[in-house]
Amino acid sequence: MMIDAFEFARGSQEASGSVEVRDLRRLEVVERGDRLEWELAGSTDERGRPFLDLQVRGAVHLVCQRCLQPVRIETDLVARFLLAASEAEADAVPLEEDAFDVVVGAREFDVEGLIEDEVILWLPLVPKHERCPEPLPSTEDTTLGEGKVSPFAALGKMKKERS
Numbered sequence: 001m002m003i004d005a006f007e008f009a010r011g012s013q014e015a016s017g018s019v020e021v022r023d024l025r026r027l028e029v030v031e032r033g034d035r036l037e038w039e040l041a042g043s044t045d046e047r048g049r050p051f052l053d054l055q056v057r058g059a060v061h062l063v064c065q066r067c068l069q070p071v072r073i074e075t076d077l078v079a080r081f082l083l084a085a086s087e088a089e090a091d092a093v094p095l096e097e098d099a100f101d102v103v104v105g106a107r108e109f110d111v112e113g114l115i116e117d118e119v120i121l122w123l124p125l126v127p128k129h130e131r132c133p134e135p136l137p138s139t140e141d142t143t144l145g146e147g148k149v150s151p152f153a154a155l156g157k158m159k160k161e162r163s
């Protein structure tokens with residue numbers, strides 16, 4: 001979705017929608033059907049500066065770095081952005097203003113791009129279960145496989161020995 005970011009902020013416009021995580025191409029997910037709901041609201045502060053407020057909710061599944069099983073991460077992200085007219089203006093915003101981030105606005109501002117950036121920043125770098133699920137009982141399967149020989153395999157072996 002493209003918006004005119006400055007007009008959106010000055011007009012205190014609101015928009016909402018959802019994105020499928022498969023469309024967030026820089027995000028490595030394991031459950032491609034996950035969706036994230038988002039809301040965007042424009043506003044200006046007392047100094048007339050344009051702002052965007054973004055909220056993203058939903059769940060995504062990433063690979064747990066401890067057990068390598070999918071882990072569900074609840075996303076509840078709230079972010080506030082000051083719209084700068086240019087990179088130079090963005091750089092000029094004093095660093096102590098940490099109540100918001102600065103993004104360069106545009107007349108054709110890509111909302112999904114902003115959502116993707118923020119979701120990637122928000123998600124843990126090393127996703128893990130709080131408690132990993134029990135590993136699958138694989139030891140039992142191994143002993144069964146070793147002890148049991150398929151009758152067809154045995155037959156094949158006998159035939160080979162005869163010829």
Ligand SMILES: [Zn+2]
Nearest residue numbers: 064067129132
């Ligand atoms: Zn795990």
